[in-house]
Amino acid sequence: MSVTNPRTLFDKIWEAHVVETLPDGTALLYIDRHLVHEVTSPQAFEGLRDAGRRVHRLDGTFAVTDHNVPTDSTRFTGIQEPESALQVATLEKNVAEFGVTYIPLNDKRQGIVHIIGPELGLSLPGMTIVCGDSHTSTHGAMGALAFGIGTSEVEHVLATQTLLQKPAKNMRVTVNGKLGFGCTAKDIVLAIIGKIGTAGGTGHVIEFAGEAIRALDMAGRMTVCNMSIEAGARAGMIAPDEKTFDYVRERPMGPKGEALERAIAWWSTLPSDEGAVFDKEVVLDAAEIAPMVSWGTSPEDVLPITGTVPDPDYAADEARRAQLRRMVEYMGLAPGQRLQDLKVDAVFVGSCTNGRIEDIRAAAEVARGRRVAEGVRAMIVPGSGLVKEQAEREGLDVILKEAGFEWREAGCSMCLGMNPDKLSPGQRCASTSNRNFEGRQGKGGRTHLLSPAMAAAAAVTGHLADVRELMPREVAMGDAA
């Protein structure tokens, strides 16, 4: 492609990283950052060891444990569950043997890999970033090309710092206008997935654009990009701007001084050119987005909180009717039931989707002066040790604990059933995480995806609730900006 043609953000980053194009069009793509965690790396390191290979770029590779780690004090005295302990110990052995930079569990910078990448300044605009985890799309909020890979590809990147990739197609999702009262980045992305479906972005990289996206802070942008994968996209990205550069300026491990200014000069050239062509375009109006909640077992099955459970009998075809019946049954629902009448057993605020300081502030704002409803277990799990420390500096832990929330250590926690934080069969959870698949939060568990403010509203009322009814109007307006 000639450089005079208008190019997208994705095109520019892609072209800057093509090492070589193979005869069939597959690119050997250079990877700037490789983030490694304990679940998808053991077999990759084993492969390196068996072949007598080393890690190609130690200064581009960073490791942390997050999926398996308990979020209570037992993490400091030794993980009880033997398989989890072995997986963590295996990563520690591998990073020592291969010389990879590792952030240990007792380091305050430890946290969920997709929280700490941007937070520490490891993830920067213009980069290619990979990790053996589908939510690597989060880092696209920095204006980077970031995507999840499998373990064979983890090994390929460790050994060569490259990947064999076919270029993705370009898709743009534009969210025009201003978000309404009580609505957040999470509501935007749930509304997008509801509109385009879980395969709506398959084969594409989505660039999120428009006034409502530009208005989001970096945390909100990360929430949106995080769930690109739930829309089927290979990656999600947002053009870097002054907000991005201001964010990078404060990062402990990011570039500084002249190097930073030189980087910003390049990053400023990355936004999609006027007239760049997208293979697929979707447009939403932010003003039409209400606080959203998922009701089924796929992230596309979302409704405004004011909605009611759909009736499977009205679905278009028999396959969809069967699918809806299975969901309604699994979720313990009745067609026509009001979502706001659904009582919850558990509330989870955290995860790579919503575990940042801004998310904890939003939950604390709703929780302030209220009490978690009788019989509800409500957990706040900061996404990193640094987020936890910041929240404690602001006194948010005190507000939340006084309201009856559990205040936990950083980790993936109840987003997925790999550590002690799990639902029991039949339990209903209001969750700020990203997937509501059957059994995702523990076998038989029932997940409703929503924003941190909506999760806190569910905690204090004991049922799914419209957060707008609990918020003073001026506070909500401030949060939405």
Next chain:
Amino acid sequence: MTPFTTLTGIAAPLPMANVDTDKIIPARFLKTIERKGLGRAAFADMRFNDDGSEKPEFVLNQEPYRHAEILVAHENFGCGSSREHAPWALLDFGIRCVIAPDFADIFFNNSFKNGVLPIRLPREICDALMEDARLGANARITVDLARQVVIRPSGEEIPFEVDALRKHRLLNGLDDIGETMQRASVIEGFEAKQRATQPWLYAGTPAT
């Protein structure tokens, strides 16, 4: 990787869309540090009751489908996580080919790396293959990768698309990493150029 050439086997019909990676292998089975042995975890929550007994209504618990080597499903197969444990579990169970109208990207990539062939065919053809599969053990389906055809029990041949490079590697069981490492000098040349224009990417390993 075991080469994939021609496969003739029993196909199991799984008429569901959005078969996600948590269905293919629930997260609690991801704690292994090995690739092998995950067949018991394949579709665990759909296959087994809490006490470990089989759910007789699930297709892979029925004869002859417990010996299935091909799975036929509906749209968006493998959506969700990047866990390569999903194709590892299918492979260890004995499944070497999944046929569906479309697949989630990461699952699709991961499958090729492990000698599991994902084939995209239109929904109506998937439905026809499911009908064939319901005929049981005498209605085996053949997948011929070299000729890029699925052969129905009737003998009818259905062509499918596959990326040329991936086909070559599957047919020969080639290791991607070994091939890429032969390009080491090109990669080093790229790095030298990038280091000059974007030095902030090469700041060295920050202290921890």
